[in-house]
Amino acid sequence: MPRGFRDRRGSEIAAERGFIDTIRRVYESYGFEPLETPAFEYTDALGKFLPDVDRPNEGVFSLKDDDSQWLSLRYDLTAPLARHVAEHFQSLPKPFRRYQVGSVWRNEKPGPGRFREFTQFDADTVGSASPAADAELLMMTCDTLEALGLKRGEYVVKMNSRKLLDGVLDAAEIHVSQRGTVLRAVDKFDRLGEHGVELLLGAGRKDESGDFTKGAGLDPAQIRQVMELLTGTGAGYRQAPAFHDLKAILDVLRSGGYDEDRVATDTSIIRGLDYYTGAVFEARLTFPVTNDEGESIIFGSVAGGGRYDDLVARFTGQQVPATGISIGVSRLMNALKGRAPSSLASLVVVLALDDVHGSFAMSAELRAAGLRAETYVGTKKFGDQLKYADRRGAAIAVIEGGDERAKGEVTLKDLALGTELAKSVESRADWVQERRAQVTVKRERLVEEVRAMLAGKV
Amino acid sequence: MPRGFRDRRGSEIAAERGFIDTIRRVYESYGFEPLETPAFEYTDALGKFLPDVDRPNEGVFSLKDDDSQWLSLRYDLTAPLARHVAEHFQSLPKPFRRYQVGSVWRNEKPGPGRFREFTQFDADTVGSASPAADAELLMMTCDTLEALGLKRGEYVVKMNSRKLLDGVLDAAEIHVSQRGTVLRAVDKFDRLGEHGVELLLGAGRKDESGDFTKGAGLDPAQIRQVMELLTGTGAGYRQAPAFHDLKAILDVLRSGGYDEDRVATDTSIIRGLDYYTGAVFEARLTFPVTNDEGESIIFGSVAGGGRYDDLVARFTGQQVPATGISIGVSRLMNALKGRAPSSLASLVVVLALDDVHGSFAMSAELRAAGLRAETYVGTKKFGDQLKYADRRGAAIAVIEGGDERAKGEVTLKDLALGTELAKSVESRADWVQERRAQVTVKRERLVEEVRAMLAGKV
Numbered sequence: 001m002p003r004g005f006r007d008r009r010g011s012e013i014a015a016e017r018g019f020i021d022t023i024r025r026v027y028e029s030y031g032f033e034p035l036e037t038p039a040f041e042y043t044d045a046l047g048k049f050l051p052d053v054d055r056p057n058e059g060v061f062s063l064k065d066d067d068s069q070w071l072s073l074r075y076d077l078t079a080p081l082a083r084h085v086a087e088h089f090q091s092l093p094k095p096f097r098r099y100q101v102g103s104v105w106r107n108e109k110p111g112p113g114r115f116r117e118f119t120q121f122d123a124d125t126v127g128s129a130s131p132a133a134d135a136e137l138l139m140m141t142c143d144t145l146e147a148l149g150l151k152r153g154e155y156v157v158k159m160n161s162r163k164l165l166d167g168v169l170d171a172a173e174i175h176v177s178q179r180g181t182v183l184r185a186v187d188k189f190d191r192l193g194e195h196g197v198e199l200l201l202g203a204g205r206k207d208e209s210g211d212f213t214k215g216a217g218l219d220p221a222q223i224r225q226v227m228e229l230l231t232g233t234g235a236g237y238r239q240a241p242a243f244h245d246l247k248a249i250l251d252v253l254r255s256g257g258y259d260e261d262r263v264a265t266d267t268s269i270i271r272g273l274d275y276y277t278g279a280v281f282e283a284r285l286t287f288p289v290t291n292d293e294g295e296s297i298i299f300g301s302v303a304g305g306g307r308y309d310d311l312v313a314r315f316t317g318q319q320v321p322a323t324g325i326s327i328g329v330s331r332l333m334n335a336l337k338g339r340a341p342s343s344l345a346s347l348v349v350v351l352a353l354d355d356v357h358g359s360f361a362m363s364a365e366l367r368a369a370g371l372r373a374e375t376y377v378g379t380k381k382f383g384d385q386l387k388y389a390d391r392r393g394a395a396i397a398v399i400e401g402g403d404e405r406a407k408g409e410v411t412l413k414d415l416a417l418g419t420e421l422a423k424s425v426e427s428r429a430d431w432v433q434e435r436r437a438q439v440t441v442k443r444e445r446l447v448e449e450v451r452a453m454l455a456g457k458v
Numbered sequence: 459m460p461r462g463f464r465d466r467r468g469s470e471i472a473a474e475r476g477f478i479d480t481i482r483r484v485y486e487s488y489g490f491e492p493l494e495t496p497a498f499e500y501t502d503a504l505g506k507f508l509p510d511v512d513r514p515n516e517g518v519f520s521l522k523d524d525d526s527q528w529l530s531l532r533y534d535l536t537a538p539l540a541r542h543v544a545e546h547f548q549s550l551p552k553p554f555r556r557y558q559v560g561s562v563w564r565n566e567k568p569g570p571g572r573f574r575e576f577t578q579f580d581a582d583t584v585g586s587a588s589p590a591a592d593a594e595l596l597m598m599t600c601d602t603l604e605a606l607g608l609k610r611g612e613y614v615v616k617m618n619s620r621k622l623l624d625g626v627l628d629a630a631e632i633h634v635s636q637r638g639t640v641l642r643a644v645d646k647f648d649r650l651g652e653h654g655v656e657l658l659l660g661a662g663r664k665d666e667s668g669d670f671t672k673g674a675g676l677d678p679a680q681i682r683q684v685m686e687l688l689t690g691t692g693a694g695y696r697q698a699p700a701f702h703d704l705k706a707i708l709d710v711l712r713s714g715g716y717d718e719d720r721v722a723t724d725t726s727i728i729r730g731l732d733y734y735t736g737a738v739f740e741a742r743l744t745f746p747v748t749n750d751e752g753e754s755i756i757f758g759s760v761a762g763g764g765r766y767d768d769l770v771a772r773f774t775g776q777q778v779p780a781t782g783i784s785i786g787v788s789r790l791m792n793a794l795k796g797r798a799p800s801s802l803a804s805l806v807v808v809l810a811l812d813d814v815h816g817s818f819a820m821s822a823e824l825r826a827a828g829l830r831a832e833t834y835v836g837t838k839k840f841g842d843q844l845k846y847a848d849r850r851g852a853a854i855a856v857i858e859g860g861d862e863r864a865k866g867e868v869t870l871k872d873l874a875l876g877t878e879l880a881k882s883v884e885s886r887a888d889w890v891q892e893r894r895a896q897v898t899v900k901r902e903r904l905v906e907e908v909r910a911m912l913a914g915k916v
Contacts, residue, residue, distance in 0.1 A: 005496035006496065007496070009492065009493055034471040036465065036471055038460070038464065040460050042460055061521060073497075093849040095846075128835045130836065133835040256819065344491075377586045
């Protein structure tokens with residue numbers, strides 16, 4: 001498999017499905033409509049939306065189509081939305097409120113937990129300049145995080161206005177060509193702290209691995225002005241007109257009972273994309289998360305977004321106000337390990353000994369009763385069959401040998417109890433010796449007895 | 459948008475989700491485990507599995523990775539499975555029974571209803587040579603089609619053995635280099651009939667559009683031998699050893715009550731892929747389907763598969779028996795238009811007139827009661843708001859003007875009844891004149907009255 005990609009199986013897929021179904025249920029309850037777009041977009045269409053305008057197509061998988069036009073795999077779900085809106089502007093309901101969930105691809109250096117294909121879940125409202133549209137997205141984000149099992153106080157949605165930063169950049173006379181680098185630098189405030197960001201605003205910064213990132217090249221006075229905004233120590237920012245927009249959003253939220261414990265302003269929230277024009281949002285977990293190395297870490301952002309009133313105009317020339325938020329599903333799942341809202345149902349494996357027809361009849365009967373049941377379809381060896389059931393993580397094995405059948409009985413083996421044992425069993429004779437984790441029942445009571453054994457395990 | 463791709467919205471997405479959820483529920487009830495693989499595979503890995511071995515990478519989207527290795531988007535879900543099995547052979551349960559649903563990409567000439575990205579749903583059993591494994595897939599296919607709403611008699615799963623054809627190709631001394639073309643020709647028997655296939659087995663065939671397809675170049679005696687198999691007129695084929703395998707599969711099916719009305723043998727079933735080694739399957743609809751031009755057509759195959767015992771060996775050198783079936787989800791949905799097992803819930807739009815906070819409170823109340831409800835977040839114009847609700851296909855608009863609020867009332871407008879009307883309403887004053895499709899109720903009875911109006915429409 002190419003590097004930076006991965007296969008996933010069983011419970012991980014079921015967990016992601018549970019997350020996605022839960023988010024979708026909340027978004028649909030708010031009346032957002034699903035949209036699906038293809039994996040491919042024209043490269044020149046995508047290029048207009050890339051975060052790093054200085055390096056178009058950096059980080060994108062691209063190929064040439066048969067008619068010599070360049071195609072790219074979508075990098076996010078915002079560019080396809082803007083393209084869809086531009087293509088169908090007349091016929092769309094306005095505002096157009098859509099959600100989209102799907103894979104995005106980034107042709108970047110992979111690392112631990114950093115993949116080149118991952119799942120995003122976006123909601124956007126296109127065609128409304130109203131603060132109510134932003135407020136709605138934030139209410140929906142709170143409802144979603146709670147539907148996923150987070151309690152009040154375990155998350156907070158932070159909000160800021162990009163106009164505040166723009167005001168500072170104007171006041172400090174920072175050139176347009178430097179602003180992309182400045183944005184990416186201040187967006188790392190959370191992770192690198194004051195000193196790290198100061199280095200990135202100036203000459204540059206060397207990280208622990210020795211890699212050097214070139215800075216924005218600001219002078220010390222400019223750096224001070226930017227840092228005052230981030231640390232909230234500057235004078236007068238609270239009077240900026242940007243605060244009026246934020247206040248209008250907060251009014252809707254507060255009146256709906258979404259208080260400071262759930263949505264709060266924070267002037268250090270920037271978001272790295274240069275297309276934001278107004279409010280920016282970021283949802284964070286407030287509790288420490290244990291990473292794969294067993295260390296307790298501050299996990300940071302699990303969702304982010306903001307208002308981007310100029311983006312659709314890059315396609316159509318027509319100004320269309322828009323706002324959106326994106327949940328990083330894979331990131332969120334990683335943070336909420338063990339809280340998955342869904343998993344695969346318990347499995348029953350019916351062994352196939354000398355009467356495969358009888359085994360199929362039993363698994364069909366169990367399925368008809370709503371249970372998850374299969375007949376073993378591999379080799380005839382008893383030990384292989386039991387090992388298979390164990391490796392599948394099955395809850396119960398159903399066994400009907402010739403003796404049992406003659407007496408109209410079947411044996412149910414509780415595999416959770418008997419797991420250790422099963423590994424050492426090589427023959428049916430060995431196994432018959434061991435009766436701890438099993439029970440023999442009447443064949444006609446199969447469904448009831450399997451249900452009872454499953455219930456006993458809950 | 460690049461040609462051959464498409465966007466999808468609302469009800470079409472909900473319908474596909476309903477199909478996929480239903481198939482998944484049946485497959486999981488049979489104990490099949492989900493697998494997800496990335497969009498990309500190494501091109502050389504994929505090449506081993508392409509249907510047309512004479513033209514490797516024909517029809518595949520490929521690009522060069524940064525380290526100069528060629529990557530391709532998956533063409534089907536079988537090659538990624540074989541690669542996964544080869545990578546994880548030791549740790550997998552055996553047999554390994556997995557399902558996978560997802561997009562596949564084909565770099566082919568698009569046409570009406572023929573896209574370059576579409577959804578497949580596959581189930582495969584790897585590591586079992588038992589006819590029970592094939593039989594299980596066929597039972598599951600029948601159960602799935604019925605779970606999707608097809609009645610007995612509306613579908614039939616046909617079965618054949620590739621060994622029968624191989625026997626004929628051997629007997630007729632057809633060279634290995636010609637067999638790929640022969641396979642693709644006989645696979646078109648259903649669509650082109652006897653004469654068309656005879657042309658493709660010989661010098662070639664010109665289609666209605668004038669395109670010429672080169673034939674396999676068989677001589678008349680060879681053509682006759684192949685045609686006898688397809689038309690069932692040949693002597694002695696029923697005595698072939700291939701029939702023993704088919705008989706063993708049928709035994710399991712018949713004992714489980716899957717009779718000839720659901721699964722039947724048919725010597726004209728070939729399946730075009732050259733990697734099949736034994737039983738091949740094809741599920742067909744038996745009723746005429748109306749196409750987009752309003753014509754009644756025989757729809758043909760909605761699922762197909764077979765046994766491919768040599769495929770994993772192309773990776774590992776190790777012979778691993780395997781069998782599988784693939785449902786063309788987009789094709790099946792197209793055939794079952796109007797039978798979708800799921801759709802979006804009815805939508806309630808709460809207009810935002812002079813008290814947006816009050817409107818948000820109402821939509822929140824409706825959502826808390828399990829309904830799908832939104833507050834309008836666009837412009838303030840009343841006519842725009844009602845047009846929006848209409849364009850969204852909302853069932854009900856909730857209206858609370860100043861007068862209503864003073865009296866502690868709200869107005870519910872039944873949009874299905876009032877659709878034509880709403881289009882011509884430009885102001886609240888116009889609208890107040892028209893009372894046919896609306897009712898004014900107590901604000902505190904909002905949820906009950908909305909429920910009652912929705913129930914009246916079912």
